[in-house]
Each structure stands twice: as C-alpha cells, then as structure tokens.
Amino acid sequence: MTETPPNPAATAEETAVSAVETLIRDLPKVELHVHLEGSLQPETLLDLAARHRVADIPRTLGEIRDWYAFRDFPHFIDVYLTSVQALRDEEDFARLTRDVAGRLAAQNVRYAELHVSLYAHLMRGVPAxxxxxxxxxxxxxxxxxxGIRLRWIPDFPGDYGVEAAEQTLEAVLRDGPDSVVGFGVGGIEVDRAPFAGVFERARAAGLHSLPHAGENGGPERVWSALRDLHAERIGHGIDSMRDPRLVEHLVETRIPVDVSPTSNVCTGAVATLADHPLPAMLDxxxxxxxNTDDPPMFGTDLTGEYRAAHRLGLSGADLAGLARNGVSASFLPAADKRALTAEIDRVLAAWSADTAD
Known part of the structure; x- marks a missing residue:
C-alpha cells in the first residue's frame, strides 16, 4: 500500500496555527466589555430556571442552543432579558460570578471590567x-x-428611558461597593442626549462614563456618547468607521473602542466575520x-476572540498589541499597567524567538 506523502504547505500551516495558539494561551489578558449576566452558562441557566420555576426559559441544552440563534438585535435583547429572570437571590449572583471568574482566569485573564445589568434586576423587584x-x-x-481582579460597570437599557437611568444610578450610589468603576447604557440603541444629566451625576460621583454606542445605531450614536455623555470608552463602536471625521477624532483623542467581533456577527451587526471592520479599525x-460581550450566548470566549482576530489576518504581534490596548484602556493603577504591559512584551519576545527558530 502506497502512503500519501505529507503536504509541506499543510504542515507549515498547521505549525503556524499551533504557534499562534501558544501565544494566545500565554498572553496575559484584560477584558473590558463583557456582561456578567450574558456570561451565564447554559447548564447553570437551566438549573436556576428549574429551581425558580421560570416558565419562559427552554428546558434542555439543545433548546437553549436553538434559543441563542438570534434573528436580529431586538431578538437578542428579548432573550437576554428573559434569561436574567433566572437570577433571583444573593447565592445566584455569587454562583454566576464564581463561574465567570474561574473561566476568565483559565484563559489567563488577569483583570476584567464587567457590565452588570442592574436595572434588569431592579425592574423585577430584586434589590441592588x-x-x-x-x-x-x-x-x-x-x-x-x-489572583484575578474584577470590577463592575452597572448599566441600564437606554430604550427604557431616563427614569430607568435615574433609578439605576440611585441604586449604585446607595448600595454600590468600591469595586464599581463606571456607569453604562446599553440595550437597543437610542439617542444618548437625554441621559446627559444622569451621566453628569455619575461622573461627579467618580464613576467613569462607559456607554454602548455605534453597535448598530450609526456613527451619530457615537458622537452623542462623546458629546453628551463624555464617554471615556465606547462599547462596540464599529459604526464609527462610517464617518471619517469621527475616526479622526477617536484617533486624536485616543478614546478606546471595545470591540466584540463574534457578538457583532451573531446579532447581525455585520454579516460575517470576514466583513468585520476590526483590521480596518487598527489600520x-x-x-x-x-472582548466577548456575552460569551456563551455567542458560543465564544476571549481565547476564541483572539482566534477570530487571527483569522481576520492579524499577526502574532497584532494580537499582543490588542492585549496591550486592553491594559492601556483599563482602569488598573498605573504601576499595574506597566507591569502587565511588560509581561505581554516578554511573552511576545519569547514567542517570536521560538517561532523564528
């Protein structure tokens, strides 16, 4: 029997993929746009839904997977708000957070700032x-x-109006711990201008302004977040690429944009991964x-997002650059930023030396 000789091109490609996997594994990471409730694993969701007798949530893992096939962004929001009904008591929130922290730490994530959908709980009568x-x-x-550090960004859905924003901020100012670093707005994208006063009070209380904008609402939503909410980072922001003047402004001001490629595909913000503007944004x-946004709902994790970025054509050095950007855009203390950035540089240098051999 004649053996098929190995394909040198395929072998080289497999070696390159393996090398990038090693880099992705070893890079110290920061995640800045991930929703705590959107990180609820399907198995945990099923268990909590059964315990609390939540009728609107599917009852098997297969049904959950089908449930997560989103028709469009409003459908995603409907599923998200239904899923949070499974979170009722203190132990539910602790269980969710333990799981999220363990999964992040397993991916070498050292620090994360997580959005907490606080109003989605307040409106159900769950106290802050x-x-x-x-x-x-x-x-x-x-x-x-x-050894992982977690910080919180309570938020509210903009389409629920100013009253929701005010109730959320009041709850944060009354009950929020020192680990709350920011205040955000998400949900279906609406004009950000009506929330200017609420965000002004949040910033006066020492909270950073971290709104979603430009996920699917156009560049004007980003301008509004910058102008009216004094945004310090933009959640998603991919629609910024439709306005050259806005791109120029973001480059000049160095205001970070937190991008979640797989999320954008799953919610229909972009048609396919190949259509994602991440490479153009970096260029x-x-x-x-x-970032991941809502990882189990989109079948991903942060390691998966680095793989997706590589499939979009980003090199190993580019991936390390994204890791550095995460550190730079975070609210870590300056000394910690320097130490983590230096570690990223050491990992890249060692990886580059190994792959050059």
Missing amino acids: HVVFAGIEEARREAESRY AGLLVTL
Missing part, C-alpha cells in the same frame, strides 16, 4: 444590595483563589480592545 452582595462575595473569593490607528 442583593445583587452587589452576591457578586462581591464571589469577587473577593476569586481574587484570593485565582486607521484606533485604540481597539478585544
């Missing part, structure tokens, strides 16, 4: 102090067990960070 007690208990455990000089 219950939410914060649960996530804080698990945050402290995770820091001790894994334009934007300070882009790489």
Whole structure:
C-alpha cells in the first residue's frame, strides 16, 4: 500500500496555527466589555430556571442552543432579558460570578471590567444590595483563589428611558461597593442626549462614563456618547468607521473602542466575520480592545476572540498589541499597567524567538 506523502504547505500551516495558539494561551489578558449576566452558562441557566420555576426559559441544552440563534438585535435583547429572570437571590449572583471568574482566569485573564445589568434586576423587584452582595462575595473569593481582579460597570437599557437611568444610578450610589468603576447604557440603541444629566451625576460621583454606542445605531450614536455623555470608552463602536471625521477624532483623542467581533456577527451587526471592520479599525490607528460581550450566548470566549482576530489576518504581534490596548484602556493603577504591559512584551519576545527558530 502506497502512503500519501505529507503536504509541506499543510504542515507549515498547521505549525503556524499551533504557534499562534501558544501565544494566545500565554498572553496575559484584560477584558473590558463583557456582561456578567450574558456570561451565564447554559447548564447553570437551566438549573436556576428549574429551581425558580421560570416558565419562559427552554428546558434542555439543545433548546437553549436553538434559543441563542438570534434573528436580529431586538431578538437578542428579548432573550437576554428573559434569561436574567433566572437570577433571583444573593447565592445566584455569587454562583454566576464564581463561574465567570474561574473561566476568565483559565484563559489567563488577569483583570476584567464587567457590565452588570442592574436595572434588569431592579425592574423585577430584586434589590441592588442583593445583587452587589452576591457578586462581591464571589469577587473577593476569586481574587484570593485565582489572583484575578474584577470590577463592575452597572448599566441600564437606554430604550427604557431616563427614569430607568435615574433609578439605576440611585441604586449604585446607595448600595454600590468600591469595586464599581463606571456607569453604562446599553440595550437597543437610542439617542444618548437625554441621559446627559444622569451621566453628569455619575461622573461627579467618580464613576467613569462607559456607554454602548455605534453597535448598530450609526456613527451619530457615537458622537452623542462623546458629546453628551463624555464617554471615556465606547462599547462596540464599529459604526464609527462610517464617518471619517469621527475616526479622526477617536484617533486624536485616543478614546478606546471595545470591540466584540463574534457578538457583532451573531446579532447581525455585520454579516460575517470576514466583513468585520476590526483590521480596518487598527489600520486607521484606533485604540481597539478585544472582548466577548456575552460569551456563551455567542458560543465564544476571549481565547476564541483572539482566534477570530487571527483569522481576520492579524499577526502574532497584532494580537499582543490588542492585549496591550486592553491594559492601556483599563482602569488598573498605573504601576499595574506597566507591569502587565511588560509581561505581554516578554511573552511576545519569547514567542517570536521560538517561532523564528
């Protein structure tokens, strides 16, 4: 029997993929745009839904996977708001946070700023102090067990109006722990101008302005977030690429844009991964960070997003650059930023030396 000789081109490609996998694994990472509730694993969701008798949530893993096939962005929001109904008490929030912290730490994530959909709980009668007690208990455990640091960005859905924004901020100012670093707005994209006063009060209280904008609402939503909310980072922001003047402004001001490629594909913001503007955003000089948004809902994790970025044509050095951007755009102390950036540089240098051999 004649053996088929190895294909040198295929072998070289497999070696290159393996090398990039090693780099992705070893890079210290930061994640800045991930929703705590959107990180609820299907198995946990099923368990909590059964325990609390939540009727609107599917009852098998197969049905959950089908449920996560989003027709469009409003459908995604409907599923998201239904899924959070499974979170009821302090232990639910602690359990969720423990799982999220463990999964992030396993991917060599050292620090994460997580959006907390606080209004989605307030509107169901779950008090803010219950939410914060649960996530804080698990945050402290995770820091001790894994060394990972978690910080919180409570937010509200903009399409619920100014009253929702005010209720959310009041709850944060009353019950929020010191680990709350920012205040955000998400949901279906609406004009950000009506929320200017609420964000002004949040910033006066020391919270950073971290709104979603330009995910699917056009570049004007980004302009509004910058102008009216004094945004310090833009969540998603991919529609910025439709306005050259906005791109120029973001480059000049170095305002970070937190990008989540797989999320954008799954919600229909872009048609396919190949259509994603991430490479063009980097080429334009934007300070882009790489994130998951709602990882199990989109079948991804941060390691998967680095793989996706590589499939878009980004080199190993580019991936390390994204890791550096995450550190730079975070609210870590300056000394910690320097140390983590230096570690990223060492990992890249060692990887480059190994792959050059």
